[in-house]
Amino acid sequence: MKFDVIDTQPKEILLADYAAYPFAIDTIALTFKLSPAETIVTSKLSCRRLGQASTVLELNGGPYMSLLSLHMDGVLLEAEKDYDLSEEHLRVYNAPKSFELTVVTSINPQENTRLEGLYLSSGNFCTQCEAEGFRHITYYPDRPDVLSVFSVRIEALMEDYPVLLSNGNPAGAGEIAGGYHYAIWNDPHPKPAYLFALVAGNLACLTDKFHTSLGRDVTLNIYTLEKDQAKCDYAMGALKRSMQWDEETYGLAYDLDVYNIVAVSDFNMGAMENKGLNVFNTKYVLASPDTETDTDFAHVEGVIGHEYFHNWTGNRVTCRDWFQLSLKEGLTVYRDQEFSSDMGSRVIKRIDDVKALRAAQFPEDAGPFAHPVRPEKYIEINNFYTATVYNKGAEVIRMMATIIGQAAFRKGMDLYFERHDGSAVTCEDFVQAMEDASGFDLRQFRLWYSQAGTPEIKVDVKKGQGSKTILSVSQTVPSTPGQDMKKPMVIPIVMGFATEHGDCLSAQGLSSNIRPLGNGSFLLMMTQGADEFTFEGVEPTAVPSLLRGFSAPVEMETTLSELQQYFILNFDTDSFNRVEMSDLLLKKEVYKIAEQIEASQTKTVSNKLIKSLGQCLEAYERDPALISSILSMPSENDCISSMKRLSIDAVFEARQFLGKKIAHRLRKSLQSVYLSSRSAAKSLSLKGDKQAVHFRRLQNVCLSYMAKTGGHAENRLIVDQFQDSTTMTNKLAALQALVHSSIGKRKQLIRHFYKAYRKDELVVDKWFAAQALSTHENVHSEIALLQNHRDFSYTNPNRIRSLIGMFTMGNLSAFHRRCGKGYEILANAILKLDDINPQVAARMLTPLGRYHKLDKERQVLIGKQLKRILAKEGLSKPVYEMASKAYE
Ligand code: 0A1
Ligand code: ZN
Numbered sequence: 011m012k013f014d015v016i017d018t019q020p021k022e023i024l025l026a027d028y029a030a031y032p033f034a035i036d037t038i039a040l041t042f043k044l045s046p047a048e049t050i051v052t053s054k055l056s057c058r059r060l061g062q063a064s065t066v067l068e069l070n071g072g073p074y075m076s077l078l079s080l081h082m083d084g085v086l087l088e089a090e091k092d093y094d095l096s097e098e099h100l101r102v103y104n105a106p107k108s109f110e111l112t113v114v115t116s117i118n119p120q121e122n123t124r125l126e127g128l129y130l131s132s133g134n135f136c137t138q139c140e141a142e143g144f145r146h147i148t149y150y151p152d153r154p155d156v157l158s159v160f161s162v163r164i165e166a167l168m169e170d171y172p173v174l175l176s177n178g179n180p181a182g183a184g185e186i187a188g189g190y191h192y193a194i195w196n197d198p199h200p201k202p203a204y205l206f207a208l209v210a211g212n213l214a215c216l217t218d219k220f221h222t223s224l225g226r227d228v229t230l231n232i233y234t235l236e237k238d239q240a241k242c243d244y245a246m247g248a249l250k251r252s253m254q255w256d257e258e259t260y261g262l263a264y265d266l267d268v269y270n271i272v273a274v275s276d277f278n279m280g281a282m283e284n285k286g287l288n289v290f291n292t293k294y295v296l297a298s299p300d301t302e303t304d305t306d307f308a309h310v311e312g313v314i315g316h317e318y319f320h321n322w323t324g325n326r327v328t329c330r331d332w333f334q335l336s337l338k339e340g341l342t343v344y345r346d347q348e349f350s351s352d353m354g355s356r357v358i359k360r361i362d363d364v365k366a367l368r369a370a371q372f373p374e375d376a377g378p379f380a381h382p383v384r385p386e387k388y389i390e391i392n393n394f395y396t397a398t399v400y401n402k403g404a405e406v407i408r409m410m411a412t413i414i415g416q417a418a419f420r421k422g423m424d425l426y427f428e429r430h431d432g433s434a435v436t437c438e439d440f441v442q443a444m445e446d447a448s449g450f451d452l453r454q455f456r457l458w459y460s461q462a463g464t465p466e467i468k469v470d471v472k473k474g475q476g477s478k479t480i481l482s483v484s485q486t487v488p489s490t491p492g493q494d495m496k497k498p499m500v501i502p503i504v505m506g507f508a509t510e511h512g513d514c515l516s517a518q519g520l521s522s523n524i525r526p527l528g529n530g531s532f533l534l535m536m537t538q539g540a541d542e543f544t545f546e547g548v549e550p551t552a553v554p555s556l557l558r559g560f561s562a563p564v565e566m567e568t569t570l571s572e573l574q575q576y577f578i579l580n581f582d583t584d585s586f587n588r589v590e591m592s593d594l595l596l597k598k599e600v601y602k603i604a605e606q607i608e609a610s611q612t613k614t615v616s617n618k619l620i621k622s623l624g625q626c627l628e629a630y631e632r633d634p635a636l637i638s639s640i641l642s643m644p645s646e647n648d649c650i651s652s653m654k655r656l657s658i659d660a661v662f663e664a665r666q667f668l669g670k671k672i673a674h675r676l677r678k679s680l681q682s683v684y685l686s687s688r689s690a691a692k693s694l695s696l697k698g699d700k701q702a703v704h705f706r707r708l709q710n711v712c713l714s715y716m717a718k719t720g721g722h723a724e725n726r727l728i729v730d731q732f733q734d735s736t737t738m739t740n741k742l743a744a745l746q747a748l749v750h751s752s753i754g755k756r757k758q759l760i761r762h763f764y765k766a767y768r769k770d771e772l773v774v775d776k777w778f779a780a781q782a783l784s785t786h787e788n789v790h791s792e793i794a795l796l797q798n799h800r801d802f803s804y805t806n807p808n809r810i811r812s813l814i815g816m817f818t819m820g821n822l823s824a825f826h827r828r829c830g831k832g833y834e835i836l837a838n839a840i841l842k843l844d845d846i847n848p849q850v851a852a853r854m855l856t857p858l859g860r861y862h863k864l865d866k867e868r869q870v871l872i873g874k875q876l877k878r879i880l881a882k883e884g885l886s887k888p889v890y891e892m893a894s895k896a897y898e
Contacts, residue, residue, distance in 0.1 A: 011756055012671055016304075016836075019894075020389050020390075020887045020891070021386045021467060022388065023387065023388055023389070023391075024386065024387045025331070025333040025384075025385070025386045025387065026386070028330070028331050028333075029465050030059055030060075030143070030364055031060075031151055031153065031155060031156050032057040032059065032060055032061070032063035032064050033057050033058060033059055033060060033067055033105070033151070033156075034057070034060055034156075034844070035055050035056070035057055035058075035150075035151060035156055035158040036056045036057075036058060036156045036158065036159065037055075037152070037158060037159045037160075037161070038053060038054070038055050038056075038057045038159070038160050038161075039053070039054040039161045039162075039163075040052070040053050040054075040148070040160065040162045040163070041159075041162075041163045041164075041165070041397065042162070042163070042164045042165065042166075042208060042210075043165045043166075043167075044119075044135055044164065044165065044166040044171065044210055045539070046119055046120040046130060046135075047068050047118055047120050047121075048115065048116055048118060048557070049117050049119055049128060049135075050078070050114065050116050051115045051116070051117065051147055051148045052112065052113070053112070053113045053114075053115075053148040053149075053150065053160075054110060054111070054112050055110065055111045055112075055113070055150070056107065056108070056109075056110050057105065057109055057110070057111055058105070058107070058108045059105055059107050060508075065103065065104055065106075066101050066102065066103055066105065066357075067101070067102040067105045067111070068100075068101050068102075068151070069099065069100040069101075069102070069113075069149035069151055069152075070098065070099060070142070070145035070149065070150060070151065070153075070221035070291075071095075071097075071098060071099060071100050071145055071146075071149045072097070072098065072127070072145050072150040073097045073098075073147055074117065074118070074121075074122065074124075074127070074146050074460045074612050075115050075116070075117050075146055075148070075219045076115060076116045076117075077095060077113070077114070077115055077149065078114040078115060078116055079098075079112075079113075079114045080092075080093060080102070080111070080112070080113055080114075081111070081112040082102070082111055082112075083109050083110050084110075084111070084112075087102065092104070095699065098145075100113075100149040103468040108475065108603050113148055113149050113150075115147070115148050115149065117146065117147060117434045119135060122146075122641055123805050123846045123847055124846075124847050124848065124849065125138055125276055125278050125807070125847060125849075125850075126138050126139075126142075126143035126146060127139070127143045127144070127145075127146030127147050128146070128147055128208065128280070128523065128837065129656050131274040131275055131276040131277070131725055132211075132235060132274070132275055132276075132744070133170075133211065133212070134171070134209065134210065134212065134213065134274070135166075135171065135208065135209060135210040135211060135213025136190070136207075136208070136209045136272065136274050136670075137206065137207050137208045137209070137284075137289070138209065138277070138278065138282060138289065139203060139204045139205070139206050139284070140202070140282060141204055141332055141391045141392055141395075142215065142391065142392075143204070144203035144204060147206075150203055150315070151203075152201070152203050152204070153203075153331070154202040154204060154328055154329045154330065154331065154434055155202070155329075155330045155331060155434040156202060156203070156330075157200040157201055157202055157328070157432075157434060158200055158201070158203075159198065159200050159203075160176075160177060160178070160196075160197045160199065160201065161194070161195070161196045161197070161198075161207060162176040162177070162195045162196075162197075162208065163192055163193070163194050164176060164192060164193050164194075164195075164208060164210055165186060165189065165190055165191070165192045166191070166192075166210050166413075167189055167190055168185065168189055168190060168191040169189060170211075170212065171210040171211050171212065172191075172211075172213075173209070173210065173211055173212070173213045173215070173233060174191070174192070174193035174209075174210050175193070175195070175207075175208065175209040175210070175233070175270055175272065175287055176193075176195035176197075176206075176207060176208045176209075176283065176287060176654040177195060177201070177205070177206060177207055177285045177286045177287050178195050178196050178197025178198060178266060178286050179195070179196055179197070179198070179201070179266055179267045179268060179286075179679065180193065180194070180195060180268065181194045181598065182194040182196060185615065189613070190438070191783055197266075197285055197286065198266075199265065199266075199285060199325070199326070199432075201265065201285050201325065201328070202328055202434065202536070205283070205284050205289075205325055205328075206282030206284065206781050207282070207285075207289055208287075209233070209272045209287065209289065209714065212236075213233040213234060213235065213236075214233065214234055214235065214236040214238075214239040215231050215232065215233050215788045216231070216232045216234075216239060216240075216242040216243070216246055217229060217231050218230045218246050218249075218250065219229065219371060220249075220250055220253050220264070220269075222253070222257070222264050223257045223261075223263050223264040223600055225262045226263070226264065226265075226267070227264070227267070227619055228253075228264050228267060228268065228269055228395055228692045229267065229268045229269070230246065230249055230250070230268075230269050230271075231269070231270045231271065232245055232246055232249075232271045232272075232273070232295065233267065233270065233271065233272040233273065233343035234272075234273045234295065235294070236751070237875065238273065238296050240298065240604075241295075241296040241297055241298040241301070241302075241406045241743075242273075242295060242296065243740075244297040244298075244307060244310060244311075244312055245271070245295045245296075245297060245314050248310060248311040248314040248315065249269070249314050249318060251311075251315075251349075251353060252314060252315040252318040252319065253313070253350060255319065255349050255352065255353075256318070256319060256322070256345075258471070259348070259349075259352075260322070260345075260420070260423055261424070262308065262321075262322045264321065265321070265326070266285075266286045268286060269286060269288075270286060270287045270288070270316075270317075270690055270855075271288045271295065271317075272287070272288070272289050272290065273290045273291070273292045273296065274289060274290070274291070274292065275291075275292050275771055275806065275808070276805070276806055276807065277289070277290070277291035277292075277807065277808075278807050278847070278849050278850055279291065280293070280294050280313050280316075281294050281316070281317050282317070283316075283317045283320035283321070283324055284323060285321070285325050288317045288318075290313070290317070291808065292771070292808075293306075293309075293775075293808060294309060294313035294314070294637070295310060295314075296310075296772060297310045297420075299736075299737045299738065299739075300736060300738060301628055301738050301767070301770055301772065301773050302738055302772070303737075303738050303742055304703045304706060304707065304736070304737075304739045304740040305739075306738075307703075308354070308796055308816040309351065311350060311353060312346050312347075312349075313589065315345070315346040315347075315349040315350065316342055316343065316345075316346035316371075316499075319342050319345040319346055320338065320342050320351070322427065323338055323341045323342045323345060323558060324338035324339075324342055325428065326427070326431050326432065327430045327431060327432075327433065327435060327813040328433075328434045328435075329434060329435070329436075329565065330434045330435055330436050331387065331436075332391045332394070332687055333385055333388075333438050334384065334386070334435070334437050335391075335394060335395070335399050336383045336384060336399045336400075336437060336459070337435065337436065337437045337439075337440055338406050339384065339395075339399055339400045339403055340399065340402070340403020340404050340405075340406055341404075341407050341440070342395040343401060343404035343828060344403075344404040344407040344408055344411075345523065346374060347359065347363055347404060347408075347427040348794045354700070355635060355704075357477055357585045357586055357636065357703075358636070358639070359542070360559055360560065360586055361586060361589050361639050363401075363562045364586075366397075367397070367401045367402070367403065367405065367560075368648060368651070369561060369645065369648065370401065371396075371397035371398055371401045371402050371464075372464055372562070372651055372859050373399050373647070373651050374396060374398055374856075375398060375402070375462060375463055375490065376463075376464065376488070376651070376862060377466045377859050377860055377861075377862055377896045378491060378859045378896050378898060379396070379492075379859050379892070379895055379896070380398075380462045380463060380490035380491055381396070381398055381462050381490075381857070382398075382448060382459060382460050382461060382462045382493075383398060383403045383406055383458060383459050384437050384459040384460060385399075385435075386460075386492075388457050388891070389887055389890070389891040390852070390887045390888040390891050392849045392852070392888055393852055393853075393888055393891055393892060396648060398462070401584075402563055405562070405563040406458045409455075409458070409500075409561070409562055410422075410441070410444050410455070410482070411501070412502045412504065412533065412561055413448050413452075413455070413502050413533075413535070414444060415448075416447035418444075418447055418448035418449075418450070419444070419448075421448065422443050422444035422445075422446075422447035422448060423443075424447070425443040425446060425447045426440055426443035426444075427459065429443060430443075430872065435854045437459050438456075441455070441456055441459075445836050451775055452500075454497075454499075454500050454537060455500045457497055457499050457500070457838040458499060458500075459516075461464040461487060461493065461496055461497065461551075462490040462491075462493055463487045463488045463489065463493070463496065463498065464487075464488070464563065464564060464565055465486070465499050465501060465562075465564045466485065466486050466487075466488065466489045466565045466566075466567070467483055467484065467501060467503075467536070467564050467565070467566050467567070468483065468485075468557055468566075468567045468568075469481055469482070469486045469503075469554075469566065469567070469568040469569065470482040470483075470568075471568070471569055471570065473550075473555050474544065477546050477547050477548065477562040478519075478544055478545070478546055478550045479507075479517075479544070479545045479546075479554075480542055480543070480544050480545075481505075481534065481542070481543040481544075481545075481554065482540065482541075482542050483501075483503065483534070483536055483540070483541050483542075484539060484540040484541075485498055485499065485501060485536060485539060485540075485545065485564075486539075487499060489898070491895070493580060498536075498537065498538050498539045499536075500535065500536065500537050501534070501535075501536040501537075501562045501564060502533055502534070502535060502536075502561050502562055503534040503535075503536060503556060503557055503561060503562065504531050504532070504533055504534075504557065504559055504561035505529070505531065505532055505534060505554055505555060505556045505557065505558060505586065506530050506531040506532065506554075506555050506583070507548050507552035507553065507554055507555070507571055507577055507582070508552060508553045508554075508555045508559060508577065508581055508582045508583065508584075509549055509551060509552045509553075510551075510581055512530070512583050512701075513530030513531070513583050514530075514548055514549045514552040515530060515746060516547045516549060517532070517546070517547055517548045517570065518545070518546050518547045518549065519544070519545065519546030519742065520543075520545055520546075521543055521544045521545075522541070522542070523536075523537070523541060523543060524543050524545070525537050531558055531584075531790065532545075533557075545672075553570065553574045553577045553580055553581075554568075554570070554574075554581075554671075555582045555584055555587050556568060556587075557587075557590075558584045558586060558587055559584070559586050560586065560590075563713065565652070574777075575594065575595060575624055576591075576595070576618065578591045579591040579595065579622055579626075579640075580622065580625070580626075585633070585636050588636070588640060589636065589639045589640050591618050592622075592623070592626070592639075592640040592641070593644050593648075595619055595622075596619070596643060596644050596668070596770070597644050597648065597652060599616055599619055599658060599660060599668055600644070600649050600665045600668055601653060601661070601664070602616075602664075603615070603664035603668055604653075604656045604657075604660035604661045604663070604664040605656065605660075605863065606664075607660040607663055607664055608656065608657065608660050613664070613667055615667075615668060615671045615672075615675075619838055620671070620672060620675045620676065623640070623641060623676065624675075624676050624679055626640045626641065627676060627679050627680070627683055628679060628683075628717055630683050630687065630708055633704075634687055634701075634703035634704045634705050634708040635703075635707050635708065636691075636867035637708055638707040638708040638710075638711040641708075641711050641712075641715075643665065643668070643669050643672075644665075645708065646662060646665060646821075646822040646823055647819075647820075647822055649661050649662075649665050650822065651863070653863060657865060658822075658823075658826060658863065658864060658865075658868075659828075662822070662823040666785075669701075669715070669718050670718045670719070672715060673715040673716065673717075673718035673719045674718075674719055676715070677716075677719060677721070678683070680712045680715050680716055681712075681716065681723070681724070681727075683708065683712050684709055684712035684713060684716060684727065687705040687706070687708045687709040687712065688705075688709045688731075690702075690705040691706045691709055691820060695737075706737070706739050706740065707788050709740070709743075710739065710740065710743035713727070713728065713731065713743055713744070714743070714747060715843070716728070717747035717750060720751065720752065725751065725753050728744050728748060728751065728753065728822045729744075729753065729755065729759070730743040730744070732744035732745060732748060732759060732763075738773070738776075741826050742776055742780065745759075745763055745776075745777070745780050746783065747761070748760065748778050749780050749781055749783065749784050749786075750783075750784065750785045750786070760777075760781070763777055764777050771806075771808070772808070774801055775808050775809060775811075775812040776812070777814040778796060778799075778801075778802070778809065778812040778813040778816070779812040779820075781793075782796070782812065782813050782814075782815075782816035782817040782821060782822070783812075783816055783817075783820055783821045784824070784885070785821075785823070785824070788833065789817075789824045790824070790827070790829075790831045791820070793813070793817055794835070795833055796813055797813065797839075804842055804843055804846050804847075805846055805847070807847065807850045810839070810843065810850055811850075814835075814836065814839045815854065816856040817832070817835070817836075818832065818836050818854070819856065819857055825857065826864065826868060828867070828868070830868075830871035830874075830875075833858070833871050833872050833874075833875045833877060836854065836855075836857065836858065836875070836878055837858075837875035837876075837878055839854060840855055840879055841878070841879060843878075844882065844885060844886050844889050848886030848887070848889055849888055851886065851888065851889050852886070852888035852889045852891070852892045854898065855879075856890065856892075856893040858872055858875065858876055858893070858896050859892070859895065859896035861896075872896075873897065876893050876896055876897040877897070879893045880893050880894065880897060
């Protein structure tokens with residue numbers, strides 16, 4: 011979009027400008043005298059000038075902190091003569107070779123609604139220092155390549171804050187006069203400031219133990235508000251499983267005597283890996299079947315694992331600068347995905363992860379916020395905790411593992427730790443370790459770190475002379491902001507030849523760019539703009555099953571005929587590709603119907619598609635979770651991101667139409683599978699069998715279709731499920747069905763849900779979210795009412811995400827209504843949030859950058875709202891960066 015230019019421009023930070031810090035800070039001793047309105051922080055730094063570099067010690071600071079005093083080696087320093095203070099820096103002049111600097115600051119945690127630095131949540135103190143929060147606590151070189159040994163003394167009123175925690179191991183505690191007490195924590199592992207944490211409050215604790223493979227007895231604690239303590243058992247189990255898994259999989263053991271986790275309700279993200287003291291959003295710790303869904307349980311396990319795995323990938327080896335964020339995040343997401351796969355169903359985990367990648371990362375890569383996995387510039391680093399850095403970053407690691415093989419990957423990990431333990435390094439260092447350990451040339455592969463955009467591949471399957479099968483594959487990488495010309499990428503394509511009785515095993519005479527994987531699959535190594543892969547001896551009826559397990563994060567088009575596509579759906583040994591195929595066929599059908607709508611023709615639905623889905627449904631018992639995925643409708647987001655030329659109105663209408671048709675045509679089967687999976691889930695869960703989760707998943711996919719019929723029997727079943735279920739999985743699925751329905755008691759039941767759970771914040775979040783997804787005509791006024799609800803709050807990020815985030819990212823047909831009201835609701839919320847919590851405000855802006863599939867009219871409406879946002883006086887840096895990128 012081109013509109014007039016906005017002139018104020020905060021400074022861009024460039025990767026190319028990286029320079030090492032000219033001082034070492036060997037130790038930092040912190041003392042906190044905690045009080046909500048005024049906390050005093052004393053920080054003693056032992057500093058060493060490195061080489062002959064500058065004698066000016068530059069420390070980062072922020073506008074929400076006051077400097078009370080500054081001493082060098084015990085001598086009080088004078089402003090202007092010895093140092094200069096600006097809003098963002100403290101510059102100390104004439105620094106000798108080595109010296110001790112004592113900085114005393116005062117901060118006001120109670121007023122901190124930004125939730126970075128030191129703040130209060132439910133009256134308890136906690137910190138969030140990644141990426142640049144420590145500079146709001148004290149003046150310090152707040153950058154990840156300055157590692158220091160931290161010791162911390164915390165003082166606070168004993169009655170209000172009986173629990174005092176920081177990083178590392180406890181090293182003393184006691185009472186002080188006036189009802190105060192103190193605790194001392196020492197962390198022996200040098201760390202950057204972003205891993206610092208402090209918690210003080212009135213918290214209950216669940217304790218357990220873990221004995222490491224190196225013989226260390228570790229105390230595990232999970233701290234929460236008293237009322238939530240009963241919901242921590244699952245998280246504790248997940249923590250122990252994570253510790254065990256990292257020892258078994260990578261030989262990595264924990265390295266402190268305690269591992270503390272604290273759950274807080276007010277948190278900008280999911281959780282934070284501070285050394286020895288993780289701070290978590292309650293959403294990723296608390297789990298009880300009556301208040302959390304099966305999906306919530308899976309997320310708790312994944313996030314607990316993620317933060318634990320950071321202890322090695324992130325903390326022991328950290329990032330040199332924030333451009334290297336994916337070094338720790340991509341790798342740690344890969345590790346948590348593998349952990350979850352090993353704990354549950356590998357294929358279902360992969361299906362869900364790829365779905366998430368497509369929902370969040372593909373649109374990011376295709377719009378104004380596109381950036382490489384290793385970005386080259388930023389204004390606000392907090393805007394770069396993105397699906398590209400995290401999820402595409404994990405795909406990049408996964409591709410390396412696929413290319414070099416699991417054994418070499420493990421060797422590469424060992425080498426990486428051997429070389430870099432205790433230091434701050436780059437993505438390049440990681441790839442180098444993989445290259446050296448495996449002997450593979452990864453030079454071209456490195457493009458995955460520097461080139462943005464989702465590669466598009468086209469696969470043409472041809473029969474050659476004799477028994478030759480030739481796959482011609484071409485690739486293009488679309489241009490992205492600042493990157494017009496792209497080079498061909500290395501794309502590992504895992505594939506096999508599907509036949510009615512399993513994979514065809516007779517393929518031979520492979521061209522040199524094909525590697526057999528020994529399990530019926532092959533690895534095709536694409537390296538050029540166009541490559542050919544030839545096989546001999548493939549059974550004539552075998553159908554290529556391409557990109558198995560989504561071996562590369564690309565968009566793929568093939569010349570497979572419809573017959574072959576249905577063959578894959580029905581017969582492929584690769585379950586992942588069966589789901590991919592149903593998704594593709596469903597989307598194709600949506601687009602066909604959308605074309606009929608645009609041409610004012612009668613809408614028709616393919617009998618073949620319905621029949622195939624019906625057959626899959628009938629065979630549900632063998633793999634209920636897989637069938638639930640095969641049956642699931644592609645989301646609105648999915649439908650619009652892969653559509654070409656069509657209008658979103660037609661696509662949304664077509665999607666609805668198709669969903670209803672499937673519901674009607676498979677009505678009987680859906681009901682019967684619903685009933686049998688419901689009872690299977692019930693009896694399995696009584697036996698404590700994990701399979702219950704898979705049956706519930708299918709049960710609720712059936713329910714969502716059944717709701718589309720609006721039939722009497724179906725409505726009855728929805729209401730029964732709503733009233734009778736004892737698990738939140740079922741209760742919430744019924745609530746979601748109810749919200750969309752026109753069941754008479756709808757409003758009353760929704761109110762009932764609220765009344766029953768109003769004391770449980772996380773369930774109230776679900777209640778807001780379910781209504782944000784309403785397909786009702788008056789959804790905009792429903793949203794407005796909810797924004798005025800007494801439980802809605804702009805200071806709690808979970809609440810914002812559940813109402814505004816869900817509406818704008820999960821309910822696209824309502825958000826994109828032609829009237830433009832959806833855009834206005836979002837812009838109003840962002841403008842309000844900008845003063846309260848700029849980081850969250852900036853994240854909320856994402857949907858305003860996803861206009862590339864929209865018509866002109868809608869683009870203009872979005873442009874208007876962006877302009878309004880950019881016109882706000884004193885607009886925060888994070889929101890400025892996002893809005894100006896979207897507006898360009
Ligand atoms: N490193 C954390 C995510 C995180 C990032 C920033 C935060 O505040 C701005 C908080 C958490 C992780 O990957 O789990
Ligand atoms: Zn992480």
